Amino acid sequence: MGKILTGIRSTGVPHLGNILGVMIPSIKISNMNKKNSSFIFIADLHSMVKLSNMKSIKNNTYQIAAAWLAFGLNTENCFFYRQSDVSEVTELAWYLSCFFPYKRLTLAHSFKKKQNEKKKSKKEISLGLFSYPILMAADILLYNAEIIPVGKDQLQHIEIARRIASFFNKKIGKQLFKLPNAFLQKETMSISGTDGEKMSKSKNNWINIFSSDDILKKQIMSIRTDSKSLEERKNPEKDYIMYLYKLIASSEKVNEMKEKYIKGGYGYYDAKIELYNLIIRKFSTERKRFFSLMKKKSFLDGILYSGSKKIKSIAINRLNEIRKCLNFNPINL
Incomplete structure (x- = not known):
């Protein structure tokens, strides 16, 4: 099995849909995969487009980390890290954004949906929300991940990542990026909430197994x-x-x-x-594990620091390869 990558935004404790649709399948694949072929990250940069209170990101990150560990993620067998600790992903996102047409991004479902909502409320849409698929593509392409466990609503983002990789490869005349593939489990590709719509914290139709x-x-x-x-x-x-x-x-x-x-x-x-x-x-x-881990923030910090440190050199080496293709100087380790 090839490299697998998945991330959950740090917008709060994972709900039942996250657990059944992403976490459990990813842990199973990670256990079957060869060592260090699984990349599992907490998408705290992505969460910025959703959160109005930035102070909550840190605690949300602890909750996501505790949930992964509570369900038995073996951090010795994979890369488990915080997205914001790997600044190379944002540098790559900029390079990718320069190779992808603006008009194609306007067709992204997440952007169009939010655009319709904002028209009603007369609020502005952030550039971060608009370029969200570019950062997601950078998360994937930085490590040449091949298998991306996603829900049905994320399929278009994987297709955008494939298109970006193709545009970039064609432009530089080299197959620098592998084209990622979405991995869906039919029974959990889109899990409904308490009202029959897709389970979501923002819709308040979610089930939180870690609540009282x-x-x-x-x-x-x-x-x-x-x-x-x-x-x-x-x-x-x-x-x-x-x-x-x-x-x-x-x-x-x-x-x-x-x-x-x-x-x-x-x-x-x-x-x-x-x-x-x-x-x-x-x-x-x-x-029980989750509640216990949430009382051990320093332990969670250590796990995340260790994971980010482990992946950092890989990210730098990979980015240097990309920089070389773009005629930029390499980053000194």
């Missing part, structure tokens, strides 16, 4: 349902509780709940309680 029991229960109880009574039969294929339950329960337990839905005499409240209890049981070890 009371808050977690409240989030699960907010899952949208139809108005069928307890006695009525229910359709398990068109229910958001059942949808989330299927993502984490065994096939045996899923079939048991389906039978209850179809038979009737089983209410949505009961289904929500089952989902809540399942999450508490299934992720009990990870929750």
